[in-house]
Amino acid sequence: MEDYKKTPLWNNDLPIEERLEFLVKELTLDEKITCLTTGCPDIPRLGIVSSFMGGEAAHGIEARHDQAFNAGEPEPTTSFTQPIGMSASFNRELIKECGRAVGEEARGLFARNGKGGLCRWAPTIDMERDPRWGRTEEAYGEDPYLAGEMSSAYIQGMKGQDPFYLQCGASLKHFYANNVEKDRIKTSSSVDQRNKYEYYLEPFRKAIEEGGAEAIMTSYNEINGVPAIVNHEVQDILKDTWHLPGHVVCDGGDFQQTVKDHKYFETHAETLAYGLKAGVDCFTDDGEVVFAAAREALAKELITQEDIDRSVRNSFRTRIRLGFFDARGDCPYTAMDEDYVNNREHQEICRRMAEESVVLLKNENNILPMNPQETDSLAVAGPLADVWYKDWYSGIPPYAVTPLAGIKKAFPESKILSHNGLSRIYLKCNGSYIGLDNGGRLRLTDKEQAECFIFTDWGCGSTTLLAQSNDRYVTLEEASYLIKADKEETFSWFIRESWNFKGLSGNPSEDMAGTFYLDSWNGRAVTVDREGYLAVIKTSESAVGEGDDEKLGKKSHALWEGEPAVFAMEIVENGIEKAAGQAGKAHKAIVVLGCNPVINSKEEIDRATLALPPYQQKLADAVLSANPETVIVLVSNYPYLINKLKKEAPAILLTASGSQELGTGIAEIITGKASPAGRLNMTWYLADEDLPDINDYDIIQSERTYQYFNKKVLYPFGYGLSYTQFAYGQMEWEITEDAVHFKVPVTNAGQTAGDEVVQLYVHKADSRVKQPISKLKGFVRIKEIAPGETRVAEFRVDYKELRYYDVITCSMLLEDGEYTFMAGASSMDIRQEVTIKINGEKAPARDPYVTTQAIQYDTSEGCFLHRGTKAHTMTGRTCVIPGKAGDLPDIVDNSQNNSRTGVLQYGDFVFSRQPTEVVLKVCALEEGTITLTLSDESENTEQTEIRVKPSVDLDFTEIKSKLPDNFASIGNKQKLTITIKGKIKVAEFAFL
Secondary structure, X not given: OOOHHXXXXXXXXXXXXXXXXXXXXXXXXXXXXXXXXXXXXXXXHHOEOOEEOOOEOOOOXXXXXXXXXXXXXXXXXXXXXXXXXXXXXXXXXHHHXXXXXXXXXXXXXXXXXXXXXXXXEOOEOOOOOOOOOOOHHHOOOOOHHHHHHHHHHHHHHHHOOOOOOOOOEEEXXXXXXXXXXXXXXXXXXXXXXXHHHHHHXXXXXXXXXXXXXXXXXXXOOEEOOEEHHHOOHHHHHHHOOOOOOOOEXXXXXXXXHHHHOOOOOOOHHHHHHHHHHHOXXXXXXXXXXXXXXXXXXXXXXXXXXXXXXXXHHHHHHHHHHOOOOOOOOOOOOOOOOHHHOOOHHHHHHHHHHHHHOOEEEEEHHHOOOOOHHHOOEEEEEOOOOOOOOOOOOOOOOOOOOOHHHHHHHHXXXXXXXXXXXXXEEEEEEOOEEEEEOOOOEEEEEOHHHOOOEEEEEOOOOOEEXXXXXXXXXXXXXXXXXXXXXXXXXXXXXXXXXXXXXXXXXXXXXXXXXXXXXEEOOOOXXXXXXXXXXXXXXXXXXXXXXXXXXXXXXXXXXXXXXXXXXXXXXXXXXXXXXXXXXXXXXXXXXXXXXEOOOOOOOEOOEOOOOOEOOHHHHHHHHHHHHHOOOXXXXXXXXXXOEOHHHHHHOOEEEEEOOOOOOHHHHHHHHHHOOOOOOOOOOOOEOOOHHHOOOOOOOOOOOOOOHHHXXXXXXXXOOOOOEOOOOEEEOOOEEEEOOOXXXXXXXXXXXXXXXXXXXXXXXXXXXXXOOXXXXXXXXXXXXXXXXXXXXXXXXXXXXXXXXXXXXXXXXXXXXXXXXXXXXXXXXXOOEEEEEEEEEEOOEOOOOEOOOOOEEOOOOOEEEOEEEEOOOOOHHHHOOOEEEEOOOOOOOOOOOOOOXXXXXXXXXXXXXXXXXOOOEEEEEEEEOOOEEEEEEEXXXXXXXXXXXXXXXXXXXXXXXXXXXXXOXXXXXXXXXXXXXXXXXXXXXXXXXXXX
């Protein structure tokens, strides 16, 4: 077609579905197949220009161009605070402004480069049930309401105000139950129905229905045994129920991982076929592999052309709404140019967020704020004091203000003493010193040629060495085994600049005295070769991230034989003593501690502990001893165990990393130019032991997050102090047809203007189910309340926000009864509460003669959920199996202490007649027993035991068993307990 703009595809007056119908009729089959990734090719006759959808935008546009698929010169973009920090602002309006800036910069880069980047893979709204998760920085906290509200605001800013056209589309990550990095590309998350609908899915629902998200990215993990890429809930829930308007993509490389790592299918054609049928539209992987898989799937009749058409319609629906086929020029965003990238307005929004995300954790004796005019001298110390670290999804900012730089600007007349608190050392080995040759390689030498290194201990066996002569980090070079000092920063997918000093007679985290072995980032022991160079010992087994030297045409610099070398440290300058000495001479001190966002916790790496790095604790102790007027600043993207700091430090501030205005935000809070009002969006626990297995996704029964955790905590969800005090007046309420409305007067009772974050929680007592201790259902950040001024916080709580998932009706249910609504300054600082009777429903009794799905239990113990493998994807049964999350479902583990006993409980069965038999759908991997116990309120019990033999071909079969006479109590509610002994999968049951 020569005049393609006159075709229906380009006709803005037609309904979008008519335009898409024309498109799928005009495209050839081969053209459609080439649209099954996130990109599409040039198709001139239809005016289609090659483009792609994707790119990161967690806290700004990522345009580093430092990966093979998009290599090039970096394009600076505005870098906001990490999402975990933006969420801590509890300010919907401000995060919406951040989203708007992101959308505008996406348009600006598109104007510069064309091609794509207008539907970004953000925000990440995985529920952060466990603070050890390696990607905590990327998401919005542990509460689904907060995550849903804040991500929705970010999305609304990204997408713009037009009712049809998108400024920039948002693709939510990652659908769903994706909170473990170890083995994430093959592990299964066991998620029961209540946890799924009340917790893990809720932020996705809000972000789609209320935020207007355009697209979704599936996760790497399996959900109850089904890889997310072929999970039919994508179609059933996201599209059919919540009406996601655009498309669904799989996570990067997950297409091929379904065969290689999950081992779920034997061919990529099966992955593509089942993925399309499950609702995934775009496969983020090698295009040629995807295209070949599509052709094979068609040839084997695993799919039809209609399956491909559906995918093409969904991805091009997004392209139409982005204005790619806008003949008349109606899209209001196409004229946006490069002036929107890094402009002053975005920098100002960035500064405001850097301030509002700061949380004041402690302020004893009002040590804060500090008056610069009254501060003669200030010592600033700590390994985070004068650095700015980018994270994996960060862009390159046009500038970056470190904490020290921000403090210096805020205290222009004060004498500033600064030291990073890190020691400068020589490394010794075999009676010699370690130096650098002309190429930066580490070798043995004499003391005159010894290299002086700055030693940073990040804890958990992760340290870095910075050579002072060339200001480069020591690294195990990629694709070889050279140990060199030639990296400008510790940043790459694999952190090859991380080294583990393993103590033989000392502890580098404590005193750096003694002798040590040295291991590389991937566990290779360091030795000395015949020429005196440091090398790693390569065993016959491969290690993570190693290249194949021979294939790369390189000579291996690893030694196949050798003993680990023994190292010692010689202190040139003791960093802790230096920092403490400066603090002792200064009027006041600030110690900046925290994390490097790519060491110890990142994508593919979960934290082993919540502990603060021991070296940082020792530094803080020394500075506090030297100067009691010391403020601790934590630049951290996750909670730490700071029990000792909480007790001994007079003031503690917390902020997340990532913002180019990081130092400005810290300084303006310290000086009181801005008043702190950030709030914790995660519980800070007292001990590692307070957390269950990281693979346990059941927050209800394992009692995790503030909703169910009933022990003492370090800091509760919603916590944060101010420089003033607020008094709460009597809470007023009103019930309407579909919501409850509240008004809470808040008065500034202090002497300083400030913001207050008023939080509304709810608790349902006398419920059929275990309800949360409290659950956030509203929040508002009231800005700049003057001393003595009273403002009113207003809330609307829709009844649908009060529902729980009922396992009897298999639906969300608003339970009849009394609800206590609590307004306060945190989840554990409640100032006002009212109890309101709400007319809802009561869960019906269970019908024992109707089939009950085993997964619809009330409680479980010692079990996990699974849906089977391979052909069971679409037709299999989700079942309950004795064991724990992470166990293999189809293998009997006969290792020691594996009892394989699971217990399920189902409440409220009412028998209208005496049952004679019970029928169960089971798949037994080994011989075992299923015991059924009925008990009533008087604790009268009846029991029967069923022996189960191994199933043929590991398929589900029906087993029937006669019941004892008078097994059930007629007409009364009874609890059924099913005890499974042995590796037996139970899918469903019914009484006859």
